[in-house]
Amino acid sequence: MALKIFNVLGREKQDFQPLTPGRVNMYVCGPTVYDNSHIGHAKTYVNFDMVVRYLRYSGYEVLYVQNITDVGHMLDTGEDRILKKAQQLQAIPMQIVERYARSYYEDMDALGVVRPDISPRASGHIPEQIKMAQTLIDKGHAYVANGSVYFDVTTDDDYGKLSNRRINELEAGSREAVRDEKRNPEDFALWKRAEPEHILRWDSPWGEGFPGWHLECSAMAKKYLGDTFDIHGGGVDNIFPHNESEIAQSECANDAEFARYWMLVGSLTVDGVKMSKSLGNVINIKDALKAYRPEVIRLFMMSAHYSNPVDYSDGALESAAAGWERLYGPVRVARGMLNSAPNTDDGNSFNERLAKAAEDFKAVMDDDFNAPKAVAALQELTREVNTLLNSGTTVGRATLEAIDQTYRTLGGDVLGIIPAADTANSNGQREAGLIELLIDLRKQARKNKNYAESDRIRDELAGLGVVLEDRADGTIWRVS
RNA sequence: GGCGACGUGGCCAAGUGGUAAGGCAAGGCUCUGCAAAAGCCUGAUGCGCCGGUUCAAAUCCGGCCGUCGCCUCCA
Known part of the structure; x- marks a missing residue:
């Protein structure tokens, strides 16, 4: 059975056909590094980690690019969040960026998220962004106003195709200062003029400034994946305006289709409501890891289909922890029994059951990465493995190794919820x-x-x- | 107001026309010196509500109610 992906662009499940057979070029919007990462980030990147791991398990050669946004962007107040943090901590912006980029990698490593092949930073790709902005100006899709460059959304008939928004239905931006500069209220910045107090600034044909938020993804995706690539991912909360603007910029600048499949993951709420600083309910990954082991957090993040929202609560995590113990139980027992298992073929008939588990697993994962159903396949297998291992009959080494291998591959390599071995530190x-x-x-x-x-x-x-x-x-x- | 997702047993959740996966929690039993773990059994005649299509609908269509997300920075 071929892999199917629900393409948000067009809102339908489609057969996945990569541009180049056997290869997948994939881009996922990464974090802005101005603070510690929270469990919402964990859901997004654990979900895409599962996608990448499964694609590789399926034999695809994947080139996975995920940006690090280290150029400040505007808050409602007109402040730049990185600058704001820098002032709070009495540090310079690039220190902040470095500190939290490292923190992000620490967290992702702890969660077993395989690092992207390329992690380009926005600040390291200013020339590429300037070039793309210039191209858009040259083609009549963008214009300069007071040292800033804006994309003219009326020049792109497709604008809104991802989020199903019509330009004339959109409301004007709320910040007074920029309203006068724009031809249309919906126009978005490709380049912003830097005010004197703005520290993050670069030279450009339009004076000193900094790139617009959406532009980095377009420029970096083009550089590393080409004008057209296979999969673009991110959180649904960025569908508008970010993802929509990426498409507009890229397709107008490159005269080519941008990403062919759009995969957006559902948001995470805490006790039923969205996390926000003002509500004070933001939970950092580091704190979550103090209470639950990474495999449990991963299992929880995959307890619902990636496109669905998930609600984080202590009760939900306890439940996930109990479910994880059950899943890992037979693996632990099988590994223990291997220490004294006879080299016989006792229990070899169980290999058929293991093969079936792998088939079931693959079938449901091929259906738009249905991880919760894949976990269910492992849970069903677990019941039968428990029965076998507790039956009192002799089980030979080969069968025990096959059991271990099945969990190691499906639960470990693909889902990342079964550790390769019991963690043993120096003590x-x-x-x-x-x-x-x-x-x-x-x-x-x-x-x-x-x-x-x-x-x-x-x-x-x-x-x-x-x-x-x-x-x-x-x-x-x-x-x- | 617009766009989108969703509403399935106590809780989470899979399920896109053929008669309700899986997990957690609960109760009973088996095993055990006792436990723990594990296994077996029990549990939605019904899938938000009301209509409609069909031999057949949780699944399709229409309407209504409700929850959440986005529309401003956000993973």
């Missing part, structure tokens, strides 16, 4: 040894029917976050 070996010693002492106590002692060991360990589970073939432990 891990020693800790494991100590726990094994206590398990052995408890075993002796149980043998002597000294249950008071055996329960004490189990309870004390539980208090330290180590859970013991007695199985027919011995006692295993895990960190709660």
Whole structure:
């Protein structure tokens, strides 16, 4: 079955046909680095990470570009958010940008988000942006006004095709200062004249200024992916004006189709409402990671289809954590059993079930990356793996390895929710040894029917976050 | 007001014409020295409401109600 993608441009599910067979050129709008990343960013980039991982699993060679916006943009107040932060922290803008770009990578790495192949920064592509603005002026799609350059939306008949907006229905921008400069209220800036106090500024044919917010994505996508490329992604909240303007600029400047498939991910709310600084309900990724392991956060982010919104709450995360424990349980058991598994073909008939799981998984992922359904396929498999591993019958090494491999590939490589191995830090070996010693002492106590002692060991360990589970073939432990 | 998404068992959620996946929570049972984990069983005659099309609709059409997002910076 071929991969299908719901194309927001046209609003229909389509067969995915890359421009070049076997290759996917993909661009995703990245963050503006002026503060720590929050769990809304986590949803967007975990979702696209899942997409990229699956495309690669499917055999595509993917070139994944995701920008870093490090050029300040206007707040309603006319302030630049990076400048504002810089003033707060008494630092220069590029320090702020560097600090939070690093913070972003830290968070993404912690969440297991595979880094993009190229992470271009807006500030490093000023010439490309100036060139594109000039091209648009030359072609009559843009005009200069008081040192700023604006895109004239009336010159683009397609303007609005992504978000289904009609120009005459749009309301004028709210900032008085710019209204006079524009021919049409809906026109947007390609280049802005820098006021004297503006620190982030570059020379241009129109005087000192800085690029408009939308232009960087158009210029950088063109540079690294070409005039036309396969997939453009981002959060739905950017569909207008950002994505819409990208299309307008690029298609008018390049005389070519921009992105062929648009994938937009649903937003994340917290306890039912949108995160915002004013509501004080912004949750940083770093804080979320203190409470939940990354695999749990990833599983939660994929608990609904990527295009749907998701609501973050402690209850929802607890639920995801419980679901994750169930999913990971048999993997842990299988890996433990591998330590003493016989080299026989006992249980090999289970390979058919594993193959079916992989088929089911692929079928639903091919249907517009239906990760929640893919997780369900793993959950159904889990029931049967548990039955096998708890049946008391001998299971040979080959079968255990096949089970491990299935979870490692589908749950690990593609979804990123099954760790490749139990995380062991430098103290891990020693800790494991100590726990094994206590398990052995408890075993002796149980043998002597000294249950008071055996329960004490189990309870004390539980208090330290180590859970013991007695199985027919011995006692295993895990960190709660 | 315009654009868009959505409304499925206690909670989350899949499901685009053929008779309701999966997870969490709950109850019962099995296993266990007791637990934990796991397995089995129970649970929506109904998928916001009202009409319509059809042999057949959660799924298509029309209307209504409600929630959320965007329309200004936002992932």
